Amino acid sequence: MNDPSASAARPRRTFLMVLPLLVFLALALLFWFRLGSGDPSRIPSALIGRPAPQTMLPPLDGLQDNGAQVPGLDPAAFKGKVSLVNVWASWCVPCHDEAPLLTELAKDKRFQIVGINYKDTPDNARRFLGRYGNPFGRVGLDANGRAAIEWGVYGVPETFVVGREGTIVYKLVGPITPENFRTVLLPELEKALKAGS
Numbered sequence: 001m002n003d004p005s006a007s008a009a010r011p012r013r014t015f016l017m018v019l020p021l022l023v024f025l026a027l028a029l030l031f032w033f034r035l036g037s038g039d040p041s042r043i044p045s046a047l048i049g050r051p052a053p054q055t056m057l058p059p060l061d062g063l064q065d066n067g068a069q070v071p072g073l074d075p076a077a078f079k080g081k082v083s084l085v086n087v088w089a090s091w092c093v094p095c096h097d098e099a100p101l102l103t104e105l106a107k108d109k110r111f112q113i114v115g116i117n118y119k120d121t122p123d124n125a126r127r128f129l130g131r132y133g134n135p136f137g138r139v140g141l142d143a144n145g146r147a148a149i150e151w152g153v154y155g156v157p158e159t160f161v162v163g164r165e166g167t168i169v170y171k172l173v174g175p176i177t178p179e180n181f182r183t184v185l186l187p188e189l190e191k192a193l194k195a196g197s
Helices: 004-036 093-105 122-132 146-150 178-194
Strands: 083-088 112-118 138-142 158-162 168-173
Touching: 083 093, 093 122, 093 178, 112 146, 122 138, 138 146, 158 178, 168 178
Parallel strands: 083 112, 112 138
Antiparallel strands: 083 158, 158 168
């Protein structure tokens, strides 16, 4: 004789065995849609509206401009000027792609471009700048990555717009591209240049 309670328990037991798999699949889909569709350049920075980190960095040895050593990073250099701070490295593939755009930006003398060379060797960094040209008025060497942590860098390249008061007003995560150069970065620089002028 069939026990009716045993036949009712069988589907419930099967459902309980499949339930963890269904929960896992639901979570996996949720993460895939939420993380996979995200634009990393839209990651907010906790430093927006705050003073730029007071990080002193040594210069990139041997990097010359008109026969003089290009200075390192000095936070006092941000006061009174709009600055574009670019965190880069010679080993960073997107940094090679954005280098010509930084060179183009360097032609605009209304603001200064500051480089933070991240976990790189001086020889490779100098070779990189020799290949593409040096858009930076200052280059600080962040050999151990400490400055990048203080700036809240997720990964190279990243670019910050610092206003005349030394406050971070914008952060671009990822490389400068022709698209975001025109639609985002230039408008943010223009805004910073108009503020407090």
